[in-house]
Amino acid sequence: MLHRKMYPVWFVLPALVIFALLYVFPTLSGFYYSLTDWSPYKEQIRFIGFGQYADLFKTDALYHALKNTVIYAVIVTVLQNGIGVILALFLNARIFGRNMFRSVFFLPCILSALVVGYMFSTVLHPDGILNQLLHLLGLGGLTQDWLGDPKLALYTVAAVNVWQWAGSSMALYLAGLQGISKDLLEAAVIDGTTYLQRLRYVVMPILMPVMTVSVVLGLIGSMKTFELIYATTGGGPGGATIVMNIFIFKQFGQGLYAYGTAANVILFLCIGVISLLLLKLMGRGGDEA
Template sequence: MKRAKSMYGYYLVWPALFIYSLFFVLPALIGLYYSFTDWRLDRDTISFNGWDNFKTIFSDETLLLAMKNTLIFAVVTVLGKNILGIALAVALNMRLKTRNFLRAIFYAPSILSVLVISIIFTPMLRSEGMVNRMFEAIGLGSLSQAWLTDPAIVIFTIAAVSIWQHVGFQMAIYLAGLQSISKEYYEAATIDGAGAWKSFTNITLPLLLPAININLMLTLIGGLKVFSEVYVLTGGGPGNASQVVGTIVLRSFGEGSWGLGTAFNTLLFLIVTLISIPLLIFMRRKEVTE
């Protein structure tokens, strides 16, 4: 009887675990196998080719550029979404009459699809678009850029659009964390003569670590898996200047190089795992020590 009760939780988990294994773990393992093959659309047979696909990835300039762009996008969006998210959360946690309205305004873009965002921003970011016209109107015409056609800045432009869209979601998580912090800590700090900055660094940030941990993981994994923003805004252009791992995988499958595309997907999985797990362990330890 006791054994049956102890197994009750497993009975509830097994159906979900079976579905997860069937639709995620099994395809991932099959994909890992095919990443070491010459699987192509124009071939009837599939042969094991060892590390050839990975050698191709690290010897092709376009593929290396896609990896570089993916890392740049991830770093910029992680910093932008989290720094701005904390700033907005702190500001909108104050006793402002319009704070609920402002919270809704900042959060609203995160529920829109990337297609809608692209329809909004593509004409705005053209050379003759609203952004450049606004700079010219306020006397800052020197800041005008070819935002989506300049290879040097296009990946940063896409990252900025992603930050604009999703920062409200990070703000909401930080707001939840801020509202769980007791006001007594701040009152005690004020009595001890601590200013706003000291209260923020010594009280707010340490107690906000669980929310920071969640947001760092979400933004990092989302940044490394970027696809929709690049595909819709530029399609990887101009040329290959904004290609990322996701768009290269799509192109590889479209060209029939299924083994190569699967290898790139496997490499992306390894990168996400090798970066996110150590970061998660580090942040968890920081939570405990704080």
């Protein structure tokens, strides 16, 4: 009898071992190494406590990377979910070719961020497809150096991120919309409600748990962004698109392993705290709804 009860454990055990080896152990090791003077230029690693953190918080570069990360994450999360909801509402209706449109909008999600980044580096080049199209449409005054202008670069890359991942949010919201009872919507129609009233008082409250998941996933993904920015701007021009993971990458590239690990721990804690606060806030909003 005991042997049978252990069946689920044996099935789950390989996944737990892989998770522990590839995530739990590196994470705990990262916390330890952030408290040392780890460097390829030293023969021995010494424990120095929070010295790395004290030095990091004295540098303007860390605050600049944190600021860019937060701005980037807010833009991506808001637009990704806003566009995702609109697409889901549109493609949940009975329109011709809606399955094809769903596939088209979801397709960018399966592409590598590096592939998307290199593709848009060509599209957004000063002589690229976008500026050429604007010229053809007689909108030459709107042409920009989209990735070379420090005032535009971060917002441009954020827009590319939204283009890639809005379809993912759309899929989540579509699943939520299809779980809403048709009887409930028909009852609201009989009561004489308008479409906007049904959307506000019936659809959105039911979608709140889905929205919470989508917003938190979008926030975590955008705060951890690396490949897309690395492929498009590399953190430039002039550091305008340096986010935390680019900052960490540069520290490791300079042999400052302990600095990079400490910065990674800071990013980990920021994501954890913000995600928990967001879950609590949005969960409370869903309960009130």
